[in-house]
Amino acid sequence: MAAEESEIPHNMPPRSAAGNVDDRAHLPADDPIPGMDAAVFEAFAGEVAQFRDTAVAPNVARWESEKRMAPEALREASQIGLLAMEVPASLGGLGMSFAQKCHIVEVLSAVSMPFAFSLVNTGNVAARVANLGSDAHRERYLADLMAGRRFGSTALTEPGAGSDFANIATTATPVEGGWRLDGAKAWITNAAHSDVIFCYAQTEPGSRGRGIASFLIDGTRPGFERLPPYELAGGHLIGTGGFRLDGYIAPAEDLIGPPTQAFGAAMSSVNGARTYVAAMCCAMVEATLAGAVRYGTQREAFGKPVIGHQGLAWKLAGVQNRLEAAQLLTERAVAAVTESLHTGDASAAILPAAHAKKFTTETAEADIAACIQAMGAEGLRSSHPWGHHLVGARIANYVDGSTEIQTDRIARSLAATYATS
Numbered sequence: 001m002a003a004e005e006s007e008i009p010h011n012m013p014p015r016s017a018a019g020n021v022d023d024r025a026h027l028p029a030d031d032p033i034p035g036m037d038a039a040v041f042e043a044f045a046g047e048v049a050q051f052r053d054t055a056v057a058p059n060v061a062r063w064e065s066e067k068r069m070a071p072e073a074l075r076e077a078s079q080i081g082l083l084a085m086e087v088p089a090s091l092g093g094l095g096m097s098f099a100q101k102c103h104i105v106e107v108l109s110a111v112s113m114p115f116a117f118s119l120v121n122t123g124n125v126a127a128r129v130a131n132l133g134s135d136a137h138r139e140r141y142l143a144d145l146m147a148g149r150r151f152g153s154t155a156l157t158e159p160g161a162g163s164d165f166a167n168i169a170t171t172a173t174p175v176e177g178g179w180r181l182d183g184a185k186a187w188i189t190n191a192a193h194s195d196v197i198f199c200y201a202q203t204e205p206g207s208r209g210r211g212i213a214s215f216l217i218d219g220t221r222p223g224f225e226r227l228p229p230y231e232l233a234g235g236h237l238i239g240t241g242g243f244r245l246d247g248y249i250a251p252a253e254d255l256i257g258p259p260t261q262a263f264g265a266a267m268s269s270v271n272g273a274r275t276y277v278a279a280m281c282c283a284m285v286e287a288t289l290a291g292a293v294r295y296g297t298q299r300e301a302f303g304k305p306v307i308g309h310q311g312l313a314w315k316l317a318g319v320q321n322r323l324e325a326a327q328l329l330t331e332r333a334v335a336a337v338t339e340s341l342h343t344g345d346a347s348a349a350i351l352p353a354a355h356a357k358k359f360t361t362e363t364a365e366a367d368i369a370a371c372i373q374a375m376g377a378e379g380l381r382s383s384h385p386w387g388h389h390l391v392g393a394r395i396a397n398y399v400d401g402s403t404e405i406q407t408d409r410i411a412r413s414l415a416a417t418y419a420t421s
Contacts, residue, residue, distance in 0.1 A: 035095060035096045035097025035098075035099070035100045036094060036095060036096055036097075036100060041096075041100055044080075044081075044094075045103065045104065045107060047080055048080065048082065048104055048107050048108065049107055051076070051077065051080060051082075052107060052108055052110070052111055053111075055073055055076050055077075056073060056108065056111050056112055056115055057111040057112075057385070059073065060111060060112045060115065060237070060385060060388055061382045061388070063115075063236070063237055064234060064236055064237065064388070066236075067231060067236045068192070068236055068237075068239075069118060069190070069192050069193055069229075069236065069237055069238070069239035070115065070118075070237060071148065071151065071193055073115070074118065074119055074122065074148045074151065075147070075148035075149075076148075077119055077148070078146060078147050078148035081093065081094045081146075082104070082119060082123065083119065083122050083123050083126055083145060083146050083147070083148055084123065084126055084127075084145075084146040085100070085101045085104060085120075085123050085127075086098070086101055086123065086124075086126075086127035087123075087126050087127050087130045087142070087146060088130060088131075091130050091138065091142065092142070092143070092146060093126070093127070093130065093146065097338065098272060098334070098337055098338050098341060099334050099335075099338055101120070101123075101276065102275065102276045102279045102330075102334055103279075105117075105119075105120050105276050105279055105280055105283075106279045106280065106282065106283040107283070108283075109279070109280040109283035109284055109392070110283045110284070110286070110287040111287070111385050111388075112237060112385065112388060112392070113280045113281075113283075113284055113388075113389065113392030113393075113395070113396065114234075114235050114236070114237035114238045114388075114391075114392055114395065115237045116280060117189060117237075117238050117277075117280070117395075117399070118189065118190055118237055118238050118239055120276065121152060121153060121154065121189045121190050122145060122148075122151045122152040122190060122194070123152075124152065124154065124269075125145060125152025125153065125154065125194075125196055125197075125198060126142060126145040126146055126152060128198060128256075129141050129142050129145065129152075129196070129216070130142055132256050132257075133216065133256070134253055136253065137216060137253075137254075141196050141216075144196075145196055150194075150195055150196050151190050151193045151194040151195070151196070151239075152190065152194050152196045152197065152198075153188050153189055153190045153191055153194035153196075153197045153198075154188075154189075154197070154198045154269075155185040155188050155191075155197050155198065155199040155200065155243075156168070156185075156200050156266060157185065157186055157187040157188065158170060158183065158184060158185055158186055159184055159186045159242075165200075165209075165212075165263075165266065165267075166208035166209040166212070166263065167208065168183075168200060168201070168202055168212065169183055169202065169205075170182065170183025170184070170185065170199070170200070170201040170202060170245065171183055171201060171202055171203075171205065172201035172202065172203045172213055172215065172250070173203075174203075175249065177249075177251060177252060178249055178250050178251040178252045178254065178255075179201075179203075179213075179215065179249070179250045179252070179254075179255065180247060180248070180249055180250075181199070181201050181215065181217070181223070181245040181248040181249075181250055182245055182246060182247065182248070183201065183244070183245055184227075184242060184243070184244045184245070185199065185242050185243055185244075185245075186242040187230075187240060187242065188240065188241060188242055188243070189238050189239065189240060189399075190238070190239045191226065191227070191229065191239060191240060191241035191242055191243060192226075192229035192239035192240070192241050193239055194219065194239075195218060195219025195220055195224075196216070196218065196219070197216070197217050197218075197219060197243075198214055198215070198216060198217075198256065199214065199215050199216075199217045199245075200212055200213070200214050200215075200262060200263075200266060201213060201214075201215060203259050204259065207259075209263035209264075210259065210260060210263070211259050212259065212262050212263040212266075213255060213257055213258055213259045213262045214255075214256045214257035214262040214265070214266070215250045215254050215255055215256060216250075216254045216256050217245070217248060217250060217254065219243070221248065221249075222247075222248070222249075223245055223246055223247045223248030223249060224243060224244075224245060224248055225243060225244040225245075225246065226241070226243050227241055227242045227243055227244065228241065229241035230242075232395070233391065234387070234388060234390075234391030234392075235391055235392075235395050238395070264346075267346070268340070268346035268349075270353075270400055270401060271333075271336075271337050271340065271346055271349040271350060271353040272337050272349075272353075273399070273400040274333070274353040274354065274356065274357040274400050274401060274406070275330065275333040275334055275337050275349075275352075275353050275356055275357070277357055277360075277361070277396050277399060277400055278326070278329065278330040278333060278353075278356035278357050278359075278360040278361075279330050279334070280392070280396065281326065281360035281361055281363075281364040281393060281396050282323065282326050282327050282330055282360060282364075284364060284368060284389040284392055284393060285319065285322075285323050285326070285363075285364050285367050285368060285371075285389075285393075286323060287385070287389065288367075288368045288371040288372070288386050288389055289316065289319050289320060289323065289367070289371050291371065291375070291379075291384060291386065292316060292319075292371035292372075292374040292375050292379070293307065293316060295374070295375045295378060295379075296312060296313075296316070296374060296375075306374075312374050315370055315373075315374060316370070316371065316374055318370075319367045319370055319371060322363045322367055323367070325359065326356075326359055326360045326363060326364075329352075329355055329356040329359050329360065330356045330360065332352050332355075332356065333349070333352040333353045333355070333356035333357075335352075336348055336349040336352040336353065337349045337352075337353065350409065351409070351410065351413055354401075354406040354409040354410050355406075355410065357396075357400070357401070357403075357406050358403055358406035358407060358410065360396070361393065361396045361397045361403050361406075362397075362403060364393040364396065365390065365393040365394055365397070368386060368389050368390050368393055369390060371386065372386045372387070372390070
């Protein structure tokens with residue numbers, strides 16, 4: 001069922017470090033990858049909000065009750081370019097900067113983080129095909145990905161290897177003309193429908209990250225077996241599932257990231273993913289807070305609006321306080337990732353991304369629940385997306401490195417940061 005239109009911010013304006021509306025959508029003043037023209041982008045963001053309110057919001061509850069992805073909505077999203085955000089304009093994409101992409105996923109996540117997460121993963125694959133693939137890859141896959149005729153996934157995780165990515169067991173064995181891939185992947189976003197997949201495999205068992213390579217695999221070829229998607233409570237729109245590779249032959253030209261390079265590239269891309277997940281969390285909290293405040297000003301109890309009671313007002317003030325901190329940490333991470341894309345050095349973005357994801361995921365779940373509580377039983381109605389956001393916040397704690405992994409990353413930096421100060 002649709003969320004009431006008045007409850008969802010239409011433009012989700014990003015904020016500057018001072019807390020003021022910033023029409024550059026998180027872009028630092030010296031952004032080295034400017035992306036779309038600011039005025040064009042502002043108009044596009046409004047178009048995205050309209051798509052969100054008409055094509056996504058009215059259908060989220062139904063899609064979840066049907067326990068499925070929404071490929072038809074992703075195809076509709078493609079009509080305004082949402083599956084090609086970071087594909088260069090010269091190849092038919094929108095040519096957005098990373099910062100602009102983060103703002104767009106905020107806009108979409110105001111009604112459904114799982115839908116936004118599914119969408120951005122196909123978009124990421126399209127951008128990688130455009131930027132890393134050969135001319136043959138672009139000719140074979142790019143137009144279909146941008147149009148939603150095919151969907152994309154990035155396959156790192158396995159049944160026995162999640163946060164410890166270097167421990168993957170899928171093997172890539174050299175054969176005449178290419179590589180033979182064998183193994184299983186699990187917990188893969190979009191796996192319910194995707195068949196253009198950047199897959200990571202071990203070329204030298206026992207070598208951990210040093211031997212990992214990445215391949216562009218085609219799920220329509222022999223040797224690929226799609227497994228049934230997982231039933232995730234409230235998260236079916238992500239299309240999470242897995243697949244098996246049994247004698248899948250990847251031609252030599254489908255080796256995208258050779259050993260000694262692929263592992264580092266994957267870890268670099270994770271910084272960006274952690275950052276846009278943080279942006280998604282900010283959007284869910286802000287949308288839920290806006291709904292709770294609006295309800296509190298309209299509903300009266302004991303002779304005055306509910307928001308006039310100190311206990312509730314202070315609780316929501318705490319939510320806003322933490323949201324401001326979350327937005328600032330996310331902006332810092334966006335700036336760091338943007339800079340790393342310019343310099344090619346991802347190391348400076350690791351900690352900002354970890355801090356942003358740890359804080360936003362840890363606070364989003366409790367703060368969304370607090371906003372729902374502030375609305376009483378009304379907050380549980382499916383006409384509001386708040387329960388869907390609660391599930392989205394829980395999912396955010398796992399994707400692209402669990403909250404514990406972010407904590408460990410920060411902990412390992414402590415000595416270098418403070419021991420000699």
